Amino acid sequence: MSLKQQKHLFNISEDVTYLNTASFSPAFKSVEAAGIGAIRRKSSPELRQASDLFEPVIKLRKLFAQLIDEDDYNRVVTIPSVSYGMANVANNITLKEGDEIVIVEEQFPSNYYIWENLAKQYNAKIVTVNQPDKPKDWNGLILEAITKNTALVAIGHLHWANGIVFDLKALRKKTNEHDALLVIDGSQSIGALPFSIKDIQPDALICAGYKWLFGPYGCAYAYYGSYFDNGKPIEQNWANRLGSENLSGLTEYQSQYKPKASRYAMGESGSFIYVKMQIAALEEILKINKAEFQDYCHSISGDALKSLSEIGFTSDNPEVRAKHLFGIKIPNSVDTDLLKQTLKSHNIHLSFRGDYMRVSCHIFNTETHFKKLFSVLNAAVNG
Template sequence: MDCKKSHFQLDESVTYLNCAYMSPQLKVVEEAGIWGVQRKRNPFKISPEEFFGETDQLREEYAKLINAKDPKRIVVIPSVSYGMANVARNAPINKGDNIIVVGEQFPSNVYPWRSVVQEKGGEIITITPPKEHENRGKVWNEKVLNAINDRTKLVAMGNIHWADGTLFDLKAIRKQTREVGAWLAIDGTQSVGALPFDVSEIQPDALVCAGYKWLMGPYSIGLAYYGPALDEGKPVEENWINRYESENFANLVNYNDQYQPGALRYEVGEHSNFILVPMMLKAVQQLNEWGVESIQQYCRDLIAGPVEKLKAAGFKIEDPEYRASHLFGIRLGEGHDMGQIKSAFEEQNILVSFRGDSIRVSPNVFNTAQDFDKLVDALISN
C-alpha cells in the first residue's frame, strides 16, 4: 500500500501521529456528511424505506470488515458506553461472581461493570501490568489468563490497550472464558479498522466500537456486534424502531411488545441518522477497499526503522509480538527528559498523546517516513 495522505485534508504544518485521539476526516466522508445535511432541505424525498436501507448497507459493509457471517448481529450505537450498557444490563452476574478488566482500561469499559457489581453483587478484578519492561506484554497476558476462574462471569477488555498498544491474546482468552462459561466483551475502538479482527474466529459475546478513530467515521456514532448469548436480552432503551415489524409505519400505533429479533433489539433510537450513517458507511467502504491487513502492514513497515533507532537510543518499546503497529507506547530510558520532549514536540508541531509514563504514537495511512524522522530526531535529542 502507498501513502493515502491525498485522501485527507490534513494541515501540512502539523505532524499528526495521533489517530488514537481522533482520525482526520476522509474527503469522501466529509462529502457524505454535507450531502446528508442538504437532503433534509426536502424531507418529503426521504422515504420510509430509507429509515432502514442505509443502516442495512452499513451493517453489511461492517460485517465484511470484521468477518461477521450475519450482518443482523451488528447495530448502530452512539458510543461505547451505550454499547457496553446493553451488555451490563444482561450480564449474568450475581453475588460471589467476578468481572475481569485490565489496569487503566478506558473508562467506558469500566463504569458499566462498577454499576453492575454495585447493583447485583460480585467484584471487579483488575489485572495490572507488570512493572518490569522486559516481557511486559507476555507476562500481562499470562496474568489475565491465570485470573479467569469458575467465579468469572465476564471478561471486559480491549483487543489492545488504549494507552500503549499492548496486544492481548483474545483467542486464548476466549478459549479460557468458554471453559468457565464466562462472557467476553471487547472494546475494539482502538483496533478495529487498523488491526485485523475476525469475529468468526474470536466469537466474542460483544464487540463494541466508537466510529471516530480507526473506523474513520464521524463523532457520536459507533457499531456493536452482539453474539447469541444476548439474543433474548433486554435493551437499555425502549424505542419504536427496535420493535418487531417497525418497518410498517402504518401499523406503529398498534403497539408491539416484541423486540426486533436477536441483536437488532439493541439498536439506538433514531439509528437511521441521515447525516452520520452515510458518513460512517463511506468510511467503512473505504477501509474495506484498502483492506485492514494492508493498513496494519503499512504501519508496520513505516515504524520498523524508527522503532529500532529509538530502542538503540535507550527508549523502551514492547516487542512486536505483544504490541500493535498502528498504536504503540514509547517509555523513556536514562538521559531523556519528558518535559523537554513535550516542549520540543510543541515547538515542532508533532502531535502525539501522553498517557501515564508512555508516549502514545498512533500513525495511519496518511503518515510518511518524514513524519517519523521528525519524531525520532525530537526524541533522541531530548
C-alpha cells in the same frame, strides 16, 4: 502487493504530523463529501422517503458485519458510543455474590465503570490483572485469573495506551471452559488489526466508530452473540420494535423487538448525516488489507523507533504489540510538560497516556513523519 501511502485521500496539511488516530481520525475526502451531501439534502426535506430511515442503516450494518467477518448483519447494530453498547451488555447480566469480572490494568474508562457498577450491584468482585515487567507475560497472567468464579472477562483486543495485543483465542477457550462471558472492546483494533468473529466468537464486541473506522464523533457499533438474543435493551424506542418500518401503523403498539442485535438499536439510528458518513468511511476501510496495513505501519516507524530507543525513548517489542498503535516510554529525565509544548510547537500531534507517549499512524502517514518525531525528540534531549 504491499500497501502504499495514500495521503491523497485526505486533506491534511503538509506541515502537520498527525500521529493520533487512536484519539480521533481525520476524514477521508470521501467521508467529508458524504457529510456535505447529507447536509445539503437536509435543505430539501420533501425528497426524503420513509425508507431513508432504514435502508441506509441496513447497508451500514452489512458493511460492519463484513468488516468483522460476520455473515448475519442482524447480529450487529449501530449505537452512539461504547458506553451505550456496554450498558446493554450489563443490563442483561445477572451475577451471584462472589462472582468475578476480569479486566486489565488501566483499562479504558468506558470498559471499566460499567463493570464497577455491576459488581457493586451484585456484591461481585473486580479482578484487575496488572501489566508485568515483561509484556509478553501479560496474556498468561490474564488466563491464570480466569477461574471457576469468573463470570465475565471484559477486555480490549489490545491495550489502548501501549498497544499490547491480547490473545483473544486463548481467552475465549478459557472462558468457555468456565462458562464465562467474553466481551471485547474493539475500539482501537477493528479496522486496523485482522479480526474475525468466526475465529473468536465473543459474546459481544463493542467498537467506537470515530477512531480507526473514520466516522464522525458520536457513532459506534456493536456485535451481540446469541446470549443476548432475547435480552432487554436499555432504551425503548419505536424503531427497534418489530414492524416499525410501517410508519402508518406505529400506534398499533408492538410488544416484540426486532430480532437479535436489532433490539439494541439507539433511537434515531437512521441519523441521515452520520449514516452517510459512516457508510463512506467503512467502504474506504474495507479496501485496506489489515495484515498489509500492519506491515505498512511497521515499515514507516521501525527505523525511527530504533533510533529513539538509543536516546532513551523505548517501545515494546513489535512481536507483542500492534504496529498501528504503540507506547513510547518517556525517560524519567525528560520534563513531560515541556515535551508536550515542544511537540506542539513543531505541529506534531500524538497522545500522552501515563508514562507513555501514545503514537498511532495510518495510510496518510509516512516515514518522514517518524523521522521528524525522532529529530524533535532528539533535539529536546540532546540540544
